[in-house]
Amino acid sequence: MIDTLPPLLAEALSARGYDSLTPVQNAVLEAEAENRDLIVSAQTGSGKTVAFGLAMAPQLxxxxxxxxxxxxxxxxxxxxxxxxxxxxSRELAWLYEKAGARIATCVGGMDPSRERRTLAQGAHIVVGTPGRLRDHLERGALDLGALRVAVLDEADEMLDMGFREDLEEILDATPDERRSLLFSATMPKPIVALAKRYQKDALRISTVGENRGHGDISYQAVAIAPSDIENAVVNILRLHxxxxxxxxxxxxxxxxxxxxxxxERGFAAVALSGEHSQNERNQAMQALRDRRARVCVATDVAARGIDLPTLSLVIHVELPRDAETLQHRSGRTGRAGKKGIAVLLVPYPRRKRVESMLRGAKIAADWIEAPTPADIHQADRERLVAAxxxxxxxxxxxxxxxxxVMQRLPAEDIAAALVKAHRARMPAPEELLDKGPAPASTGPRxxxxxxxxxxxxxxxxxNADPRWILPLLCRRGHLTKSEIGAIRIAANETLVEIPRAVASRFSAAVKRTAKAGAQDEDGISIELxxxxPRETARQNRRAGPPPKRHKARPAFERGPKKAKRF
Incomplete structure (x- = not known):
């Protein structure tokens, strides 16, 4: 298929090491797709940018x-x-470089006056975000009267982010005879409605298989106590x-x-969120590309469009709101035929919800235990010997x-010093509070x-469960897990056994950490x-049923709260 492309584009692809095209790139070049409006449903990382770059070549x-x-x-x-x-913009720049293309990029966070000067000098291709493009259009800096092709990339995400009005104003300013290419990983109803309004006789192309989870991504789910999530992140990073x-x-x-x-733990990490300036985001991305940083902590919106060839691990520290978000997040890895791992950290009360989301997305995830320090030390030994x-x-x-050096030290001491130097560069693994139920024994511990x-x-x-009650007691009562005895859960209450020697300290701590009116775990009452328990049950039977709880249900009972998007 590369041989049938315009010579200048074929040369550009060959220079980038393209021996063949991906399925979506081949699909947009088929005879039936020539000069037609297209609705393309393709996975993240499938080569969509080059696909629409090739598809619009006849118009350019x-x-x-x-x-x-x-x-x-x-x-x-x-x-x-x-x-x-x-x-x-970077992808189209190398694809159309030999053809002499001038490309203007218009995005928020950049100097708008410089963008207007670039537009005034003339540009064959304009790439931008909806808000900034609309601003240039309303100010008269962007003239779309001669436009031949319009491309909406990640259209589902743009509508989900509230850009419908911006998109409609921009598309209304384009000529009716222009060609429209709509690319989206998913095809919800709003996308179909948008296509129906702005496209004519559009050809539907889908390279998404039945397994929406992406065949090159291995999904893993880890059920864990809410207070153990941060430590689990550390251990997963260290394991892989x-x-x-x-x-x-x-x-x-x-x-x-x-x-x-x-x-603080010694990881080379950068952050990406809406509070960072464009200069800070550029520096963070450059650090990842230069490998001065190996970990990126990001919100969903901030991570859109990130393409790191070396990215092989995605961790969902906080659960995605739906299957589409899970797909977009995980699609940052497993790109261009490379394998990747996506790990979901699932608080115990949320497991059923996550299982339902995975079934709906047709993703087969392996439920695994959180890595222990022993697992990490074994992996370190194997990596160290290999290195x-x-x-x-x-x-x-x-x-x-x-x-x-060998004249001054024996070989064993030199090897041990080398091993110690390697280990010193690695952050220490964390001990997790919850390791499941202890084995049965006779008599008190x-x-x-x-x-x-x-x-x-x-x-x-x-929804009381020992797997999250134990970490809660440790955090609220300032105890270790070894200082907490039996946990007995009834219909409306839970009884917890504490050694008398630490009971006064525990009681004082839970009073200090209690927050009146709190709707989460800090609002749970803990009283001596x-x-x-047998005597307490006997007294409860004599007193009749417990009074009805009038306080608001805690957050873990009500289910996950939708986080504000940034």
Whole structure:
């Protein structure tokens, strides 16, 4: 198929190492797609940018295969975010470089006056975000009267982000005879309605298979206590030691907090969210490309359009709101035929919701245990042996220095020092609070011969579960898990066993950490009770049913709150 392309584009593809085209690139070049409006449904990372770059070539190139001199743009590409627009601009720049294309990029966060000067000088292709393009259009800096082709990239995401009015105003300013190419990973009803209004006899092209989860991505789900999530992130990063990893959070605050925590632990990490300026975002991306940073913590919107060839690990630190977001997030890895891993960290109360989302998305995820320090140490040993035994080129100075060291130390000490130096560069793994139920035993545990009991005002009816109650007690009561005994859950309450020696300290801590009126775990009441659980149950039967709870249900019972998008 490359042989049938215009010579200048074929040369550009060959120079970039293209031996063949991807399925979506072949599909837009078929005879039935020639000069027609297209609705293309393709996975993230399938080569969509080059696909629409090739598809619009007939509208741009003259008979000699080059672009004519013109001030008004011939092609317009609209993308949802700055990063994606800049990525598209870079791709089209090398594809049309030999044809002499002038490309203008118009995105938020950049100097608008400089963009207007670039538009005034003339551009064959304009790439931009909806808000900035609309601003230039209303100010008269952008003239779409001669436009021959319009491309909407990631159209589903643009509508989801609230850009419908911007898109409609931009498309209404284009000629009726222009060609429209609509690219989207998913095809919800709003996309179909938009296509029906602005396209004529559009050809539907889909290269999305039945497995929406992307065949080159391995999905893993880890059920974990909510308070263990940050430690689980550390252990997953350390287990895989990926060349590049992306961590998704729901809000700016979550990005800020997790990024600071990873930096403190010694990870080379950068952050991307709506609060960062364009210059800061550019610096963060350059650090990832230069491999000065290996971890990127980002919100959904900030990560749109990021294309890192070395990205092999995606961690959903906070759960995606739906299957489409899960797909877009995970699609940052497993690109261009490379394998990737997407890990979902699932708080215990949310497991059923995540299982339902995965079934709806037709994604087969493996439910695994969170990595332990022992797992990480074993992986470190294997990586370390492989690294130290890998053949390397040595010069005479290297050998002379090695001989000098061997004169002063035995070989075993030199090897041990080298191992220690390698390990010192690695952040330490974290111990997780929850490791599942302890094995059954007879008699009280050592240190639990004399205990008292505390009552929590949540029970089975409020989704109480030892897997999140144990970390909650440790956090609220300032205890370790070894200082907490039996946890007995009833319908409306939970009884917890605490050694008498630490009971006063525990009681004082839970009072200090309680927040009146809180709708989350900090609003749960924890109070000392008299007697054993058996005596308490006997007293409850005599007193009748417990009073009805009038307080608002805690957040973990109500289900996940939709985070504000940034």
């Amino acid at each position: 190139l003259g008979e000699n295969g080059s672009l004519p001199f013109i001030r008004e743009p011939l092609a317009l590409v609209i993308a949802p975010t700055r990063e994606l627009a800049l990525q598209v 030691e990926a060349e590049s990893a992306m961590l998704f959070c729901a809000t700016r605050e979550s990005v800020r907090r997790l990024h600071a925590s990873l930096i 130290l035994t890998k053949p390397v080129e040595l010069d005479e100075e290297d050998r002379a220095l090695a001989a000098l 050592p240190g639990f011969e004399d205990t008292v009991w505390f009552r929590m005002d949540v029970g089975r009816r409020h 009770v008299a007697g054993s």
